[in-house]
Structures are given as C-alpha cells and as structure tokens.
Amino acid sequence: MATTTAPPTVINAKLNGQDIQTKPGTLLINLTKELGIEVPAFCYYEGFSLQAACRMCLVQVNSSPKLLPGCTTIVTEGMVIETESPLVVEARKSMLEFLLTNHPLDCPVCDKGGECELQDMVFKYGAGESRFVDIKHHEPERPFSPVVYYDPARCILCYRCVRVCDEGYGVNALGVVNRGVLSEIAPNRGDQLNCDECGACIDICPVGALTSNTYRYKTRPWEMKHVGTTCAHCSNGCKTTLGVRNDEIMRANNRDSSGLNEEFLCIKGRFGFDFNHHPDRLQSPMLRIDGDLQPVSWSKALAAVAAKFNEVKAAGGKFGIVASNRTSNEENYYLQKFARTGLGTNNIDHARTGDVVTLVDALSGKQGKLATMADLYQTKAALVIGSDLAQQHPLLAYELRRNWRHHQARIYAMTPGPVREDKYAAATARVAFGEEIAALEGWREQLAKEPELLILFGDSIKGASLRQLVDFGESLGIPVKYVALVDYANSRGAIDMGLVPELHPGFVPSGQPGLTLPEMLDDSQLDVLWVVGANPLANRSQANPKAFVVVQDLFLTATAARADVVFPAASAYEKKGTVTNVTGEVQRLTAAVKTMGTKTDLEIFGLLGKEMGLELGIWSPDAVFNEIRQNVRGYNVTMPILATGGAAPTTPVNGKVNVETRSDLVHSAGDTLFTSGSMTKYSQVLNTVAERPGQLYKPV
Amino acid sequence: MSIALSAATEARWQKILDAYPEGRKRSAVIPMLIFAQDETGIITRELMEEIARRAEVDYLQVEEVVGFYSMLRKQPLGKYHVQVCTNISCMLAGGMELWHHACESLHLKNKQTSADGLISIEEVECMGACSWAPAVEVNYDFHHHVTPERFDEIILELKGKG
Ligand code: SF4
Ligand code: SF4
Ligand code: SF4
Ligand code: FES
DSSP states (O other), X not given: OOOOOOOOSOEEEEETTEEEXXXXXXXXXXXXXXXXXXOOOSSOOTTSOOOOOSOXXXXXXXXXXXXXXXXXXXXXXXXXXXXXXXXXXXXXXXXXXXXXXXXXXXXXGOTTTTSOHHHXXXXXXXXXXXXXXXXXXXXXXXXXXXXXXEOGGGOOOOOHHHHIIIIITSOOOEEEESOGGGOEEEESBTTBOOSOOOOHHHHHOSSSSEEETXXXXXXXXXXXXXXXXXXXXXXXXXXXXXXXXXXXEEEEEOTTOOSTTTTOOOHHHHTGGGGGGOTTOOOSOEEEETTEEEEOOHHHHHHHHHHHHHHHHHTTOOEEEEXXXXXXXXXXXXXXXXXXXXXXXXXXXXXXXXXXHHHHHHTTTOSSOBOOHHHHHHOSEEEEESOOHHHHOHHHHHHHHHHHHHHOOEEEEEESXXXXXXXXXXXXXXXXXTOHHHHHGGGHHHHHTSSOEEEEXXXXXXXXXXXXXXXXXXXXXXXXXXXXXXXXXTHHHHHHTTOBTTEETTTEEOOSOOOOHHHHHHOTTOOEEEEESOOTTSSOOOSOTTOEEEEEESSOOXXXXXXXXXXXXXXXXXXXXXXXXXXXXXXXXXXXXXXXXXXXXXXXXXXXXXXXXOOOOOOOHHHHHHHHHHHSTTOOOOHHHHHTTOOEEOOOOSSOOOSOOOGGGOOOOOOOTTOBTBTGGGOHHHHHSTTTTOOSSOOO | OOSOOOHHHHHHHHHXXXXXXXXXXXXXXXXXHHHHHHHHSSOOHHHHHHXXXXXXXXXXXXXXXXXXOTTSOSSOOOSEEEEEEOSHHHHHTTHHHHHHHHHHHHTOOTXXXXXXXXXXXXXXXXXXXXXXXXXXXXXXXXXXXXXXXXXXXXXXXXXXXX
C-alpha cells in the first residue's frame, strides 16, 4: 500500500553546535545571515542567479566529506553545519591566498580601497603572507566606454557584473573570455560596450576591477560626505546617495539599498549629476541693461522685478507664469500661491507630460487604484501601453523585469515599435499611437484571466482615450491599478500642486479662467512672462516682443537669453524639499552642495514676494511642506517615512475632479536613457557615451 | 550570409540546430563551431557572428566559448595538427620524451605551424587513450604506442600525402 507523507514544513539542523529550525528550501548562506553568523561570500548576491564561482563561502557539513559552498547548499533535515571549524577557517585563508595570487595589491591607489570586499575579507579572514612566488600576469587597465573602466588584474571573476547586466538590466553586455589565469571580463562590442551605460556593474563589483571614469582616482570613500537625496532627472524618483567632497559631487550610487529603487540607478542618476558643476552654471542675477544681459546684485535684480510686477499688477496687466517639471513641491506650492494670491492671476501652467488629471477623475469613487512602485514588483500581471520603458522609465522597466524574474509576472507590451519587454513578455503587439484602445479588445479575454493587472500608459492615452482605457480596465472584472507615465523628477508634483490654470493644489477646481502655456506664449497682450525652470522659448518667441520676461534657471537657456531678468537658481541637488514621483510617492531632497551665487527657487519667490510687499508666508521648505500637508488632499503623508529617506505614498482625491482639463496639451518630451530635456546639454557624461541620444522604438 | 560554408557543413549545422527546442539553440554553439572549424581550420569573427545569429545568442556568448575551449582556434594551424599527450599515463610511457622529440625533429614549438602550413604540433592533456600510451592524435586520427621512430614515420606519411 502506498503511503504519502506530507512534505516537511520545518527543517531541523545543527549550526555551530546549536539546534536550529528553518523553512524547507533555505540556502545555507541565508540561514547564517538570518542568525547573524557571517559566512564570507563574493559571488553570491541576493536577487541574482547562483554562481558558486568564488568558493569563499565554504562550510563544513556532516553529510559531505568535502567542504560545501554555503551559497548553493540547501539546509536539509539533520544537517550538522560548522562555519567556524579549523578546516573552514583554513579553507577561507587558502581561498583568499588563491584570489590574491594574481591580485595587484594596489589598495593605496585603488578606487575601492576602504570599501573593498576583498580588502575587508583579507583583513578579517586572510593570511598575512602568500606562498605564491611566481610573476603575476598583468593586463593593463582599459576603458570599456566613457564611463566604465576595467582593470583585469584586480578582477576576481565573481560574475556579479555579468549577472547584474544580463539578469538585472536585461542588457547582457558583459561576458567572461579566455580561461584560467587569462580569464577576463569582456564587453559586447570587441573592446567597447554598447549598453545602457548604467554603471551597475561598477557598483556591484566587490573589488576595484570595474571603475567609473567620473570618479576614478579622484578621491577616497572616507573623504566624502554621503548625502541621500532624490535623482534630479526622470519621474521614476530613484533615491541616490551623493558622495560629496569640497562642495563637489564626486559620485552617486545607492549601495545601501535604501529607497524605493534599492540599488538601481540608470546613467542619469549614477553619472548625470555632472550638470551640477558645469562651467556654464549661472552664478549671478542678470538684468538687461542697454539691450544686454549684465550681472547685477541680487538686490538690484529683485527690486527691478518687484517694481515691474507691482506696476503691471496695479495697472491690471496680464501675467503668464510657466512653472517647472523639476522644482520641488514646496516651490510649486509657493509659486502657485504667489500667482493666485500675490499677483491675482490664474495664468499658470507647465509642460504637461501625462494626463494624471483625467486619470484621477476617471477613477473617482474607487479606492486603491493608483499603483505604487512596490506594486510593480508585486503585481501578477502588467500591461505597458505606448512607452519604451527601458528608455523612458528605467526603474519601472527594471522593477517589472525583476518581478518577472522572481515571481514570473506576466507582462503585456503594446507599443509602436520593439521594446526590451518583448523578450520576456507574455504577449506583445505593435500598435500605432491612437489605436491602442481598439487593439486592447484583442487581449480582453487573456487579460481578464489574470488575477490582477497593473496598467502603465504613456502620453498617447489621454482625455477620451484614457477614459476608455479605464472603462476597459474596470470591465475586466479583476483588480486593476494604473500608472500615468510622466516625464520628469517632479512632473507629478507639478500637477498635484496645481501648476495648471484649471486646478488648485490637490485637484481642486480653480473655478477661474486662466491661460494655458501655449495661450500665454501666443498672447500678444501679455505684459509679463515669468518662467521658472522651464524653456518654453526654445524654438519660438512670445507673441508680444515687449513682454517683460523673468527667468529662473541653472543655465542660460534660449528662454533665459531672451529674458529681461535672470535669476541663477539652485539645482535639485542644492536644495531641501520634496518631490513626487511617477507613482505618486513623495520623497525628500537634501541639499548636498552649493553653487556660489545661486538661490533656491523657493528663496527667490520668498524674497521677491517680500520685495513686492506681499504676505505669502514663511518660505522655509519645512514650513511650506507643513502647509502642503494640511491643505493638499492626499499629501498628509507620514513624516517618519520621509525623514528617514523613504518614499511616502500620496492618496490623491476620491471624488470627481469636475473640471475641463486640457488633455490635448499633454505631451511627453520623449526623453531616452541618454537625454534629460534641456539638461542633456550640460551633462558631459550624457554627451560622451556612444549610445547617445538613445532611440525610442528602433525600426525592426 | 557573410561567410560561405560548404553544403555539407551547412547541413550539419541545420541538423544540430533542429535537434534543440525553440529557445534552446544556444546548446548548438559548440558543435556549430567545431563543424565550421573542421572545414575552415580557423574561427573568424564573421563565423562567430553568424553562429550567434543562428543560435540566437549574443556575439559575446560565442566569443566566451571560443576563448574557453583550446580546441577552438582563432589562429590557423597546420593542415595536419599533431597532438602529443604528456598527461600522466602517456608521460609514464615516454610521452614527454616523445614531445621533446617532436619539437626537435620538426623545429617547432608548441602550437607552431611549419612554414609550408602542413604540420603544426601541440602538447595536449589526456585524450582518453591511456590504454595505448603514449598516444598521438593527428586531426581526428589516433596513433597508439608511439615511439620516436614511429613518430617520424607518421610525419613522413603526412608529408607524402601533402
Ligand atoms: S554599464 Fe550597465 S548596461 Fe553597461 S555593462 Fe555595465 S551593467 Fe551592463
Ligand atoms: S569585474 Fe568585478 S564584478 Fe565583474 S567578475 Fe570581476 S570582480 Fe566580479
Ligand atoms: S531611472 Fe530616473 S530617477 Fe532613476 S536614476 Fe534614472 S533618471 Fe534618475
Ligand atoms: S559565495 Fe559561494 S562560491 Fe562564491
């Protein structure tokens, strides 16, 4: 008679003499980690495939005559494990001696020195002497690309870089060529890389074999201050930790895995901070005197603008205010208050990059419909419409891919051209912009079978088609969440803070008519055009050649060049405040550096308001954020989450927005991995990589 | 296609490619490399690119394989590649002396080719012919219990064949 035994739910084992219990299927190395016992490891890396290449994690197990690698050994019933026995200690010494046989021991000049895993391990577990007397095989250091450098002599062949690139990013640009002592990492195009240039391989390298051109040989880790803040570029809102020395950003990474992106960063987040110290940064206010922009003092520039604003206001003249996709929530909130209560105008708008307003309206009355970043990693199924995620929303692409790798999530991609998701998607379709809704019907049956769905859509879905999309989603009979893709670091915060004429902060209808961005530019009666961190006159002029133009920016953009007054603004890395990412999560900005002569936009608003004699309230970021928390629906977020550098989800609205929104104005700039709007020009890194400017929907 | 292989090699490629299920064509990379090398004697970049394309892998993945296996060669060798085993069984039976004899009599060093391109030599590890040590392999043909005298005869035969 056949008997069946239920699979065990608990495994009993002995670890260093202690009885322990664990779940079936637990990797030995994870068990020791849980119990706070260190088993040294190089090639093992959580989240990636097992490699067992370095043999650093060898432990003694009763069932085996030989030592076993803890990183690939599953704990089984009755196992007796020793992690500190003399044999294990001896093995570690030998493995390190072996790894060092061809390692140059140039720690004093190596970038990794001070935070090198090999250095730490040799210090802790290694032998002081080597028996190796032969000549080391040396190959010179070489560039794989303008950002990634490789020093083969330092490489310990752990395959971490190969796996992060292939499995993590889906790029697969690195491999290992040759054999034995001649083995080395090779890039995918002969001696050069053709890849995302994300630098993840550099950060994951346990030693100094892969280094970054922006950082190498410049400083040592302990000489820097490490400042956690939010990436200044795209809407995904990666947390980044800036290494700062002498008021200069030396590097960016997120090795502590804090924040919603854990260790992820793309090229813009990891290397694209260099715009910050570009020599063209504006460092003094400028006033147009005798037809030319000339540097003047802050007081003179502020007085000139205040006088003009007061004059136009008194005469009942017309203001137009163009706000930014990158300024902080506090600045946005303060600016719209300045416009509405200080100047008495509703003519305020920004370049809208995603139709969040219609989405929020279409979902009114429903709960939990807006996805957070965590949902991307957890959802069972996701549908991407009209966006090349790997190019336009790198973190979202990474999270979906990670979800697929770890949880077999099913991804559906409906785009006008091939995208990286094609490789692993459950279904993909080439559908031209505007035809998506009709095409979706073809997937209805399949999608309705999913337990849940997360829909991400680009700027081709807006207004009526967005309402149709929501109807479609809600008719599937499964839980559906949505993400309206927007472009920049605070595109979402711009809408939430009411930088549109039709809405006050928190999606409250303004009830007053106001000019939209194109209307302002086309208005030949406009008296003042006030542009904050935007470049609306890049390819056109304002209809009134006499309009008084005030610009706040980092650089002398085309718009700034046409201005009557230019204020040099601080960058996102130079200010305190908050931004809201594409999935509606609020994160903190922390001032890491300062550029002489600049002021934050918030300070400029505050000083200008004061100069005009307005009562707009305190302009400290904390005070304004408090006001936001009290007044803006959905922004009453948990402070400790923010204070510790986390992402606090917002919960916007739960009712009809009841406003005619100009969905037709929604337009994504179509930035790629290697562009970042008008900031692209000022990042040397983005301009030197061979892959620039990137490409959306490459022809098949 | 940028490289021209004989119909026979093409057929061998196709057969091996068909032997693996969809999505697993990577498995065919090594046999494809060997079949092509049998015909051309050398693995070129174009060849690796072509194999990468057909086996649906990245070029670098083919390059990794070629770099790893010493049987796959990016440098041309002689028409007759003479491999002498000096691994333990053969060494005990005189393999090392045989190898030195090979080098001296042909005036060649390891992996070098004669000026006329006819003969190249290589010191190799175990070829699985231990029972008949010392063993020599010329291309795919084995010669057993080879003495220096027998070695000279083999070389003469090869030269005779041209
Ligand atoms: S930079 Fe990024 S994409 Fe390029 S090789 Fe390294 S990990 Fe891969
Ligand atoms: S380069 Fe670094 S990460 Fe890559 S295999 Fe070598 S040591 Fe490991
Ligand atoms: S994905 Fe976006 S937020 Fe993240 S590092 Fe790249 S540009 Fe910055
Ligand atoms: S960590 Fe186990 S073999 Fe590398």
